[in-house]
Amino acid sequence: MRQYLMTIALLALFISTGSCRKDFEYAPSYGNLEFSKDTVFLDTIFSNIGSSTYSLKVYNRSKDDISIPFIGLKQGETSSYRLNVDGVAGKTFSDIPLMAQDSLYIFIETTVTLQNTNQFLYTDILQFDQGNNSQQIPLVTLVQDAIFLYPNRNSKGEKEMVVIDVDADGNNISAPGFELKNDQLHFTNEKPYVIYGFAVVPSEQQLILDPGARVFFHQNSGMAVRPKASLKVNGALSSDQELLENEVIFEGDRLEPEYGNVAGQWQGIRLEEGSSSNTINYLTLKNATVGIFAQGESSLSSPTLTIENSQIYNSSKINLWGKTAYIEAKNLVVGSAGNSSLYCNLGGSYSFTQTTIANYWTESFRPNAALTINNFEPDGQNNSYGADLIKADFKNCIIDGNGDFEISHGSNGSNAYNFLFSSCLITVNENNIPSKSGELYQFEDDITYKNSLINGLTEFEDTQKNNFRLTSTSEALNIGDKIDALAIPLDILGTERTESPDLGAYEFFELD
Template identity: 55%
Template sequence: MRQSLFIIPILLITLLWCSCRKDFQYDTSSGNLEFSKDTVYLDTVFTNIGSSTYSLKVYNRSNSDIQIPSLRLAQGNNSSYRLNVDGVAGKEFENVPLMAKDSLFIFIETTFDISALNQNEFLYTDAILFDEGPKQQEVQLVTLIKDAIFLYPAENADGTKETLLLGIDEEGNEIRIEGFLLTDEQLSFSNEKPYVIYGYAAVASEKTLNIAAGSRVHFHKDSGILMGEGASLNVNGTLSMDTLLLENEVIFEGDRLEPEFSEVPGQWGTIWLAPGSTNNTINHLTIRNASVGLLVEGNSGLNPPKLSISNSQIYNSLSINIWSRSSSINGENLVLGNAGNGSLVCENGGVYSFLHSTIANYWSNGFRSGAALQISNYNEATGVSGQDLSASFINCIVDGNTFLELSLMSDQANSFDFSFTNCLIKFKDTNNQFDTNPLYDFTNTTYYNNIFLNENTDFLNTAKNDFRLGNSSSAIGKADPGTAFLVPIDILGTDRTSEPDIGAFEFIAGGQN
């Protein structure tokens, strides 16, 4: 026993001494490193905007502990790439240890200023060099840098950002958001360079923001466009020949260009047509990944309507694609796709007309509480009485991945006039909870004419917001021909005057891809 007590302290001392040794023996790297990839592609970024962080894994497959004599960027300290090697930031490293059968992580970022090159796009490259001379190995770095026009609030003397006054709350306090007024020189967006907006870009009274065909507008987090009293928005997209490139479409989306952000909802705020804005027209516009695609408020009695929108798609909004409050909208050839609540919400009354529109919500990013189409003449959240409502839907699809995709709510204090003609509607009242509600009496021709209830839409790919019609769609050939002549071309430019289909898309036999 005494002998054991004597041996234990000696073992502890030996272990402690070994753990403190700093003189491990390393072999010099022999040029046999292996890598998780031979080229690191950093996805497209805007000039002077930092990229996401990308990783490279370096493997030592040998049975020996090795030391990499040098690990550096080929352009050295002049490189616009930045490295982090196992937790240490820099651009040049010496004697990097790598144990046998082990690996190390290298994290890579870049920020590049393209302004001096007089180019709208520039492919920027460099390389990570491991060792030198005959044993040197390398991994290429590649990223596309885009030039852009940046619009943002000014910075005040105290370091705060410029703000816009929205109104006064019940306690007399100002309501403000970070934003700025566009100058006259900034009111015509072109397709020469993309635009990147920080905060809310507002348009002054009696001014019009014109956006040319092919324009690309990117919004930073919590940013958007605000059309105030007397201001107008004019989006002038045109039909594109390439359905993937959409060269003539106007596109509103977030400012993160990496593929992993392409379908992330809620990356930016909204296009806000505030009370008092007038004569807003939109043609061939795609809005994606907003919090609310279009927020349309007030002016329900306008003629022409507050908003005329055609040949446009809005999808992947965190909340609602089009949210209208006591307003007026004429829409045709619209696709209002997946959203966290409703695809189209018209509340507090208003005047609405939708022709050949596809309103379909197959949201899969979590629980969805709202129907694809929601219509009311009051504010459900507050219960406050709203205004009279008039809504007409002809040759439209109302569909989604829940049983009840149509919600109608009337306070009976205001008129509630609506009609659906030659529409395909999903409303599966499996619990018979709406049997006695006259608003859902689909045999009442005051509200419903030639309705196709709970039939197969057969969309091509609802997860990707592709609501073109498949071979088995019940929407094929069932549209009202007279209305089809009012909108003779579908959203993709296909003629619909012969045996027209319900919704924004005409079915093309054998022509889908």
């Protein structure tokens, strides 16, 4: 027992002696730090918009505990970069300890303001120690100037609000936004446009976009086109399919690569009831919530939207939604989305020729088919109201996806329901046809499903990148109707298709 007590006492003495040490002994750094990067590139940002946070890891490979005498930005407090070292924010730091065989994270952000320039390379130096022992890591950011459009604020600091929708009870739904002024109704390709809130095209006005125009939308932002107003997107065919130099592009305002394929970054485009003669040519629209929502008026006397040579993809809900709308589309790609790629809702009149409708969404459960068509809508009180589906014509189209059934019909049995699929490839599970409306899925009927191929192999190039070009093994090759193809002799890339037309927006050709 005495020996046991003596052992406990010695152990306690050893612990108390060690705990009395007030500090570790650190050797100064002698310029022998190692780093996870030799340069920190902060991806392209817009002037006045903060970057994402980037990291640099600093290693002490030695067997000694060291102290880094100085960590800081060469431009000091005037630098537009911001640092966080070991959980502390600042621009300069002194005597930072780093244990032997240990590492340290430094987090870096920036916000840069530019004037009178289109693009600018903003740089600074992250310094470790000074004098002969100095080590340096360059910081590099490409800053792009832009035209910023945003809501005004009143005397109380409150943002200007605009009506963007109406709820089920008829109450207005408002959001921060502003009406575009007369001198803001022509978007050129000289500088990109960055929109905060909802940009509204006023009644009796039209917004014109030149070839090569770029429009970036901040989070929860979008565009609304009022009744008797219109949107004119005048893009053109590009020679470089990576740069898309002549195409008009709508997307979110985060330029970092990790945001390149993130759905739901902005709200989308709303063509309000009474807005007509909207025309879109060579537009790429991506990463919205609802890409384009087009609400037609009941008379359907003129097209709500004419869209050609365009692609809409990676919307968190729906890429193209027509509600009692009159839509004409040619050479259109509506790719993956969190719900339907294309939604023809509450009747209307629709004509889609040489269109690729393909939904290979993998980010979450997708509740609906790539193509959804109906002529009625619930009113939220266990009732529904309907409108005539004057026509829903699909010619030389592809309706495909990674789901079991990529076409969905919904007829109330009272309003007109007219549709045609002519020379289309349609992906369905014929063993799972809905019994309630099975008459709408009679794929052997050569009147409503004329010359259509059911469950053919599409064989796209890369569905996860929304690249829906056809490959040489696709069963969609050479089976298009020639008369319908003659009306659109060139595909979305300008390739001639009149001899043996393929289905969809792309005509297959062998790459060099």
